[in-house]
Amino acid sequence: MKPFAATRSASTLLTLLTLAVAVGFAMPLLAMLIASVQPTNRLGKPLFDHDRPILAAQSWLDLLRDAAANYQNVLSSPIADFPLYLKNSLVVSFLASAAMTLSSAAVAFALARLNWKGRDAVFALVLASLVIPFPVVMAPLYLVFRNLGWIGTLLPLWAPACFGGAFSIFLLRQFFLSIPKELDEAARLDGCSEFSLFTRVILPISAPALAVTAILQFVASWNDFLSPLLFVNHQDLYTVALGLHMFQSQHGGAEWNSTMAATLIAIVPVLILFALAHRSVQDGIATQGLNS
Amino acid sequence: MATKASNLRGWIWASPFLIGLALFTLLPAALSIAYSFTDYSLLDPPVFVGLDNYREMLADPALGRATLNTILFCLFNVTIGTILSVAIALLLEQRLPFSALARLIVFLPTLVPIVAGSLGWMWVLNADQGILNRALAFLHLPTPNWLGDARFALPAIIIVSLWSIGSAIVIAGAAIRDVPAALYEAALIDGAGPLRRLRHITLPMITPALTLNIIMSLIWSTQAFAAPLIMTRGGPQNATLTYAMHVYNNAFVFGRMGYACALAWVQFLATAILVALALKILTSLSHARPLR
Numbered sequence: 050m051k052p053f054a055a056t057r058s059a060s061t062l063l064t065l066l067t068l069a070v071a072v073g074f075a076m077p078l079l080a081m082l083i084a085s086v087q088p089t090n091r092l093g094k095p096l097f098d099h100d101r102p103i104l105a106a107q108s109w110l111d112l113l114r115d116a117a118a119n120y121q122n123v124l125s126s127p128i129a130d131f132p133l134y135l136k137n138s139l140v141v142s143f144l145a146s147a148a149m150t151l152s153s154a155a156v157a158f159a160l161a162r163l164n165w166k167g168r169d170a171v172f173a174l175v176l177a178s179l180v181i182p183f184p185v186v187m188a189p190l191y192l193v194f195r196n197l198g199w200i201g202t203l204l205p206l207w208a209p210a211c212f213g214g215a216f217s218i219f220l221l222r223q224f225f226l227s228i229p230k231e232l233d234e235a236a237r238l239d240g241c242s243e244f245s246l247f248t249r250v251i252l253p254i255s256a257p258a259l260a261v262t263a264i265l266q267f268v269a270s271w272n273d274f275l276s277p278l279l280f281v282n283h284q285d286l287y288t289v290a291l292g293l294h295m296f297q298s299q300h301g302g303a304e305w306n307s308t309m310a311a312t313l314i315a316i317v318p319v320l321i322l323f324a325l326a327h328r329s330v331q332d333g334i335a336t337q338g339l340n341s
Numbered sequence: 342m343a344t345k346a347s348n349l350r351g352w353i354w355a356s357p358f359l360i361g362l363a364l365f366t367l368l369p370a371a372l373s374i375a376y377s378f379t380d381y382s383l384l385d386p387p388v389f390v391g392l393d394n395y396r397e398m399l400a401d402p403a404l405g406r407a408t409l410n411t412i413l414f415c416l417f418n419v420t421i422g423t424i425l426s427v428a429i430a431l432l433l434e435q436r437l438p439f440s441a442l443a444r445l446i447v448f449l450p451t452l453v454p455i456v457a458g459s460l461g462w463m464w465v466l467n468a469d470q471g472i473l474n475r476a477l478a479f480l481h482l483p484t485p486n487w488l489g490d491a492r493f494a495l496p497a498i499i500i501v502s503l504w505s506i507g508s509a510i511v512i513a514g515a516a517i518r519d520v521p522a523a524l525y526e527a528a529l530i531d532g533a534g535p536l537r538r539l540r541h542i543t544l545p546m547i548t549p550a551l552t553l554n555i556i557m558s559l560i561w562s563t564q565a566f567a568a569p570l571i572m573t574r575g576g577p578q579n580a581t582l583t584y585a586m587h588v589y590n591n592a593f594v595f596g597r598m599g600y601a602c603a604l605a606w607v608q609f610l611a612t613a614i615l616v617a618l619a620l621k622i623l624t625s626l627s628h629a630r631p632l633r
């Protein structure tokens with residue numbers, strides 16, 4: 050529907066407005082990108098100006114050299130071991146993503162495809178658990194992890210994902226509900242057990258929804274700042290998010306070009322993942338708004 | 342046809358979530374209540390002090406400031422965020438040139454780790470070299486020291502938070518797309534202009550999705566503290582100290598776990614009342630189905 054863009058001049062105006070919105074939202078990312086490829090003495094200046102004409106080949110060579118120097122500085126920084134933090138983030142995000150998807154799928158299977166007493170109560174509990182704010186439990190959660198012997202390991206960052214999460218369960222349940230019931234009956238007539246109904250029928254059909262769940266959890270774990278801040282006490286276990294925070298506080302915000310290069314290093318992996326699957330991820334988020 | 346055996350199997354499939362909920366949410370929540378009546382430094386065993394922690398809240402000047410800041414943050418973040426996300430969603434659903442690109446761009450900030458986004462904005466808002474003040478100076482407008490000035494720090498944090506309303510835009514956009522075209526056609530025949538169509542068709546039809554957006558934004562806003570922690574550490578002069586940051590400081594910086602737990606519980610109760618109230622108002626505003 051085009052309730053507003055009725056006339057041509059209105060269309061033009063709205064197109065300009067659309068561009069303004071896009072530029073506004075992209076501006077901080079562009080500012081970060083530009084700062085990350087500039088030497089300290091050019092910070093805050095545009096990429097090209099009369100000192101560095103855009104048409105001269107030398108400008109482009111200088112740009113590449115400066116960019117390489119900044120990113121090299123970050124990756125070989127003596128105060129922060131970014132290659133290690135990247136590895137930690139990758140391990141944590143991958144494990145959390147796999148664990149969350151599988152466990153949430155099992156719970157969602159029970160909520161969407163099985164007939165049992167208590168099902169509605171458990172689903173209500175899933176929704177209710179969304180309401181308990183993290184700050185309420187974060188302090189005692191530290192004590193729970195300490196008693197489990199998890200402080201000093203990466204476990205607090207991914208092991209809780211083995212128990213499913215309300216949002217993933219909700220998302221997968223919605224998808225499982227849309228699969229025709231006849232499929233279950235046919236599979237059962239063929240002598241399929243409940244377990245193989247789950248692994249051989251429901252899971253393969255639901256590959257797109259599983260992928261969305263996995264990607265959203267990967268991004269959430271990659272971006273998580275509070276859990277590493279609270280539960281990780283050793284620098285060898287830092288994730289990229291926490292390492293970035295530490296890197297910036299140690300610099301005192303002086304070297305903006307290195308800080309922005311480090312920031313880009315933290316962002317790019319998530320953007321690549323998103324680029325591979327952005328349509329399905331946005332659809333997954335949109336289903337939150339639909340009533341069941 | 343729920344039999345005893347199938348009931349048991351249902352509980353087994355759902356057990357990961359139930360165990361996780363008990364271990365990582367209910368147990369810490371219960372511990373939190375218990376510790377809120379104690380003096381607990383994490384190093385020594387807790388000492389029972391009755392209601393002292395709750396009494397102390399009344400005489401904690403930083404808490405007053407933190408509560409005020411959190412209320413202001415919630416108020417502006419939720420109202421501006423809701424209006425902005427609906428306006429942008431309406432704009433981006435007009436199927437104009439660049440709409441698809443703009444939809445992609447407004448969603449990108451939600452993927453950026455909060456540490457990275459906060460650092461990027463610190464650069465954008467940088468008093469001397471930041472792109473925002475350069476633009477303001479170019480237009481001969483005042484150039485405040487955004488994060489260093491107590492009057493501008495909280496508004497700056499709100500702007501940063503508004504940058505990542507992409508999920509709300511996606512949800513509102515999906516709801517707008519789902520409005521039946523027949524309704525608009527009928528309104529056109531009746532001679533309803535664009536504003537009346539917005540007021541009497543679009544807004545009522547997307548109210549369930551907006552309710553979800555508003556409630557999520559409200560819950561999230563009451564818990565905000567990662568961005569101010571990174572960008573200003575609550576300063577200058579506590580101008581950006583939020584309630585959740587005060588909880589964090591007490592638990593993990595000042596070593597006052599008991600007081601932090603009492604603070605967290607008061608926050609939970611206040612948030613629950615606020616959310617229940619908001620839900621009641623929102624559902625009475627619309628004749629649409631209640632949020633499920």
